[in-house]
Amino acid sequence: MDLNLTPNEQQFRDELRAWLQANVPPPWTGSTAAEEKGEYFDFLRNWQKKVCEAGWAGISWPKEYGGRGAAIIEQAILQEEWARAEAPALINALGLYLIGPTIVAAGTEEQKKRFLPKILSAEEIWCQGFSEPNSGSDVASLGTKGVLDGDHFVVNGQKIWTSMAHVADWCLLLVRTDSNAPKHKGITALLVDMHSPGVTVRPLRQITGDASFNEVFFDNVRVPLSNVLGEVNKGWQTAITTLMNERANLGAGTYIAFRRNLDALIARAREMKRNGHTTSQDPLVRQKLAQAFLELEIFRLNNTRSLSKLSKTGIPGAEGSILKIFWSEYNQRFQQAAMEILGPYAQLHGFDNGRWVFDYLRTRANTIEAGTSEILRNIVAERVLGLPKSY
Numbered sequence: 001m002d003l004n005l006t007p008n009e010q011q012f013r014d015e016l017r018a019w020l021q022a023n024v025p026p027p028w029t030g031s032t033a034a035e036e037k038g039e040y041f042d043f044l045r046n047w048q049k050k051v052c053e054a055g056w057a058g059i060s061w062p063k064e065y066g067g068r069g070a071a072i073i074e075q076a077i078l079q080e081e082w083a084r085a086e087a088p089a090l091i092n093a094l095g096l097y098l099i100g101p102t103i104v105a106a107g108t109e110e111q112k113k114r115f116l117p118k119i120l121s122a123e124e125i126w127c128q129g130f131s132e133p134n135s136g137s138d139v140a141s142l143g144t145k146g147v148l149d150g151d152h153f154v155v156n157g158q159k160i161w162t163s164m165a166h167v168a169d170w171c172l173l174l175v176r177t178d179s180n181a182p183k184h185k186g187i188t189a190l191l192v193d194m195h196s197p198g199v200t201v202r203p204l205r206q207i208t209g210d211a212s213f214n215e216v217f218f219d220n221v222r223v224p225l226s227n228v229l230g231e232v233n234k235g236w237q238t239a240i241t242t243l244m245n246e247r248a249n250l251g252a253g254t255y256i257a258f259r260r261n262l263d264a265l266i267a268r269a270r271e272m273k274r275n276g277h278t279t280s281q282d283p284l285v286r287q288k289l290a291q292a293f294l295e296l297e298i299f300r301l302n303n304t305r306s307l308s309k310l311s312k313t314g315i316p317g318a319e320g321s322i323l324k325i326f327w328s329e330y331n332q333r334f335q336q337a338a339m340e341i342l343g344p345y346a347q348l349h350g351f352d353n354g355r356w357v358f359d360y361l362r363t364r365a366n367t368i369e370a371g372t373s374e375i376l377r378n379i380v381a382e383r384v385l386g387l388p389k390s391y
């Protein structure tokens, strides 16, 4: 495993670092409520537009569709530099990382030309309509129906937990188009205009207070056949492409963000007083901080190993599942430790901008989103240990 950057990779990093230094906006101090298209939405959308114009959005996409055809190491460098510079996230993340790559892989030339540029520039925001009230982990059991009517599918049903649907212009939607076929074989992937008549979006409030995901209802929504992504009744293959992209989180940026959180907690522990001495002198606090540090080192090294393997083989292995289980469960342990170390201060919205309580509550979703820990363990059990399939 060679951890050194090649001269080309160094040049890429230096160019990006310089651009970020010159362009990252001052931290947003207004409301970050995710509910509506307010000022924060505009701030994030303008930021992505700028990133796109400078050629830093969707760098892994092929050049002919606006990307740079960047290698895996360059993508990891980008994530790392982004986190290091504390640059704002890109608002059209679902479009950039999940749906755009699926359109590149499965779309017609016309679909690629129509949709990809507006994903990069955030002119059109996307959401992913897979989960339903009765189909989450087993998404292939979904029941939302698409019935052929001339040159349209007519869609009826409900999706749930659809992130960004409240601000989305388009949705990559999975529907059942053949109820008689085995469950994986009668599904079709559709590109659905969220402004179509019959689409109703109802925000759901999360434990953090934010409402960033939604219930979405489809009532006789007409979708032209030209918006089928991939082939009719072969949507499961299309969905797998999206899910592979969702789980192939390289983790390089996640490590930097987690390390920054740990450093912030250590800084607080050094200055806060408890029982007549600084909190960092408390033997239990020291145990917790040291434990977090060593878990993060394990994450960093595994991440590097996975990156090195991926850049040689080009095929994502079970490492993605292992890393996702590790970082999501680490983050829950770390945020729990932070609440214990900071005590009641951690619950105050005026203390460190309320970040501790928000992050603590938000981590509950980490082991559910993008595949639950149980499902990812099933993948490891099956593909790494060769155990029988889960029923």
Ligand SMILES: Cc1cc2nc3c(=O)[nH]c(=O)nc-3n(C[C@H](O)[C@H](O)[C@H](O)COP(=O)(O)OP(=O)(O)OC[C@H]3O[C@@H](n4cnc5c(N)ncnc54)[C@H](O)[C@@H]3O)c2cc1C
Binding pocket: 127, 128, 129, 130, 131, 132, 133, 134, 135, 136, 137, 138, 160, 161, 162, 163, 164, 213, 365, 368, 369, 370, 371, 372, 373, 374, 375, 378, 390, 391
């Ligand atoms: C913050 C957040 C954002 C999300 N955004 C989106 C989005 O944009 N689009 C979208 O389509 N979905 C989204 N989801 C939904 C997410 O994909 C599902 O919540 C997830 O797949 C789990 O499905 P479920 O909630 O129906 O739980 P279920 O599948 O009902 O699972 C319930 C419990 O049973 C366990 N379980 C289920 N099957 C097995 C098994 N075979 N073996 C062992 N244990 C099992 C699970 O691990 C879990 O603990 C989001 C979820 C969250 C939390």
